[in-house]
Amino acid sequence: MSKVDDDALVCTVLPTFNESGNITDLIGRLLASVSPPYLVLVIDDDSPDETWKIVADMAAKAPYPPGEKSVTSGIALVRRLQEKGLTSAIQRGIDEAIQTYNADIVTWMDCDLSMPPEDVPKLVEAIRQGEADMAVGSRWVEGGTDVAHGLMARVLSWIINNFAMLLLGRRVHDYTSGFIAARSEVLEKIRLKGDYGEYCIDLLCRAVRLNYKMQEVPYVCVPRTSGESKTGINLFDYLSKGRKYVSTIVSLWLNPKS
Ligand SMILES: Nc1nc2c(ncn2[C@@H]2O[C@H](COP(=O)(O)OP(=O)(O)O)[C@@H](O)[C@H]2O)c(=O)[nH]1
Numbered sequence: 001m002s003k004v005d006d007d008a009l010v011c012t013v014l015p016t017f018n019e020s021g022n023i024t025d026l027i028g029r030l031l032a033s034v035s036p037p038y039l040v041l042v043i044d045d046d047s048p049d050e051t052w053k054i055v056a057d058m059a060a061k062a063p064y065p066p067g068e069k070s071v072t073s074g075i076a077l078v079r080r081l082q083e084k085g086l087t088s089a090i091q092r093g094i095d096e097a098i099q100t101y102n103a104d105i106v107t108w109m110d111c112d113l114s115m116p117p118e119d120v121p122k123l124v125e126a127i128r129q130g131e132a133d134m135a136v137g138s139r140w141v142e143g144g145t146d147v148a149h150g151l152m153a154r155v156l157s158w159i160i161n162n163f164a165m166l167l168l169g170r171r172v173h174d175y176t177s178g179f180i181a182a183r184s185e186v187l188e189k190i191r192l193k194g195d196y197g198e199y200c201i202d203l204l205c206r207a208v209r210l211n212y213k214m215q216e217v218p219y220v221c222v223p224r225t226s227g228e229s230k231t232g233i234n235l236f237d238y239l240s241k242g243r244k245y246v247s248t249i250v251s252l253w254l255n256p257k258s
């Protein structure tokens with residue numbers, strides 16, 4: 001695919017659950033980093049800490065009109081009352097970004113400030129210049145690293161990613177990234193599958209199999225300073241997450257046409 005127009009709308013989807021201590025800073029830093037037209041779209045699952053309320057106030061001051069492409073930057077909120085879950089929240093954001101706002105490029109990331117918002121333009125630029133159909137923020141290419149997690153989590157991540165590379169290919173080194181930008185056309189072809197981080201392994205593997213151009217952009221994963229991890233940080237939590245990752249990798253390997 002070729003270059004994307006300069007006036008292409010970029011939308012960053014932010015899935016949130018109890019991120020009241022991070023969301024103001026995150027949105028402020030994103031708006032300061034990405035040039036307009038730019039939309040920040042928060043999908044909040046009715047967070048008890050009222051993250052949605054903070055975003056609603058910000059969106060009232062900087063609304064983004066649906067349907068027509070604006071030349072400015074703005075903020076929009078979807079507050080889900082019935083549904084829960086990371087993967088379905090990101091998918092909802094992708095659908096709204098493309099169908100309601102006509103976004104040309106969709107990006108997403110965690111909202112705990114572990115992924116630097118200032119790196120989003122690097123991912124977007126790879127797509128704008130036609131170098132990539134999908135750009136992947138990567139801890140495991142030169143220039144990237146993970147200073148957020150302890151040795152145990154980093155070793156498990158190394159094992160999972162090397163297992164994924166062995167079975168699914170080495171065009172991606174950080175299969176569990178979760179820090180992504182893609183052309184809307186790609187996301188219209190591939191819908192997210194799974195409950196949590198395993199969706200990313202599935203998405204990246206299928207994008208490679210469909211021959212989309214992938215580019216990894218190094219980033220440094222830093223520790224969350226406010227709020228708590230939804231997946232937990234003890235060995236049992238890591239192993240139960242790891243089990244889902246392994247079964248996703250094996251199932252993709254066994255079904256090369258999936
Ligand atoms: N909308 C929504 N967001 C979620 C849900 N669970 C986690 N998140 C968000 O997903 C991102 C990653 O979650 P985090 O707690 O940092 O998990 P970890 O990185 O696996 O430790 C953060 O932005 C969370 O707020 C959920 O059920 N719904």
Ligand SMILES: [Mg+2]
Nearest residue numbers: 110112114229
């Ligand atoms: Mg996190």
